[in-house]
Amino acid sequence: MSKVKKYVIIAALGLAAGAVFYLPYIKYILYDAQLITMGITNKQSGYLLTVYSIANMFLLIPGGFLADKVSTKKSIVYSCLGTGLLGFVYLFNMRSLPIALFVWGAMAVSTGFVLWAALYRTVRMLGGEDEQGFLYGVYYACNGLACAIINFAGVWIYGTGVTMEDGYFRAVLFGAIIPIAVGIALFFLLKNVDQTIQIDDGEPKFSMGDVKELAKNKIVWYISIVMLIGYGFYSSTAYFTPYLTEVMGISVTDSGFLSAVRTYLLLLLTPLGGWIADRMFHSTSRWLTVGFLVLAALFSAVMILPSDISAAFASIFTLIPSAFVMMTYGLIASLIPEVKIKKALTGTAVGIVSTVGYLPDSFYSVIFGSWLDKHGVAGYNYIFTFLAITGVIAAFLCIAMNRHIQKVKNQPEE
DSSP, X not given: OOHXXXXXXXXXXHHXXXXXXXXXXXXXXXXXXXXXXXXXXXXHHHHHHHHHHHHHHHHHHHHHHHHTTSOHHHHHHHXXXXXXXXXXXXXXXXXXXXXXXXXXXXXXXXXXXXXXXXXXXXXXXXXXXXXXXXXXXXXXXXXXXXXXXXXXXXXXXXXXXXXXXXXXXXXXXXXXXXXXXXXXHHHHHTTXXXXXXXXXXXXXXXXXXXXXXXXXXXXXXXXXXXXXXXXXXXXXXXXXXHHHHHTSOOOHHHHHHHHHHHHTGGGGGHHHHHHIIIIISSOHHHXXXXXXXXXXXXXXXXXXXXXXXXXXXXXXXXXXXHHHHHHHHTTGGGHHHHTTOOGGGHHHHHHHHHHHHTTHHHHHHHHXXXXXXXXGGGHHHHHHHHHHHHHHXXXXXXXXXXXXXXXXXXXXXX
């Protein structure tokens, strides 16, 4: 396969993810508008993501199993179309919280069920074992860029509304149309993707007995915990936003701009992290060992910044750990091929890893919020200390995985 075709497919996968995850997380960009338009409380708004998160926990593993059995093209196209249709259901029933809860639960089916594992599985199949880190990095960069463009477009469209409710209606309409449009485009763009990635490498094909063995493989659980810690770092960079306003005294506008840079634009660094892993360390696990130790040091350093430091310097400094987060978190999935999990089980492995790995959405914010409520600005020291400790734990797990890799280096995939 040509490099151009390979990267076009990866860009398409990133676009698909950006399109389908706009609606489930729309509160992150239009929080107040959602509450006012729907006539709900903050707590009721939280129920939407709670339903979505819990549903995903139950669906990711069976979705991974299904992704190993069904067409990649169908998985991605149907997910885009399904999410768009659910968007229209929500659009014309915004004042009904029960229907909104149903839509958010159903969006777990259209986004996390098959799509998530299919994306990772396809990226793995597109390249050799010596370029997995870079390919996953490119995918996350494309995904970040797509998310940035779609979310900024959603905010702009919201701004064209006459009232807050009208603007929110328009933003949701956009969120319903965009995945359908992307799904139709990918139907043609991914015309031969299944023939492209279905490589007959002589491996035994998928069987249910393999799932049991996979669940008993301690390395799979090591990767799952590393994913949990890596995603925890990724989601927790959001706490730099209130930290800069409450502790360092910068304006809400400036802090919001920096938040957009951390959340989206720095994802463009993930290919660099992949290049470092593949070309300098020749191993994702080795690079992640160093990366997580650096992150532990950087989050520790935030706590000892002088009180009289300039707000500009503090703002720039917070971008450094965020950059390392993007160069590590985006590569964790490439540990799956590195530890020699066979290709026929990639989707199922992703399902297990994702189920554990995205648990921070369920409990990190509750813990961190309680620390801030109880200790005020001193609560940030608790948060950064916690993150630093988890970084050290992740580094040790990566060392253990690298030792496992050395043992099976010359063996066929398990």
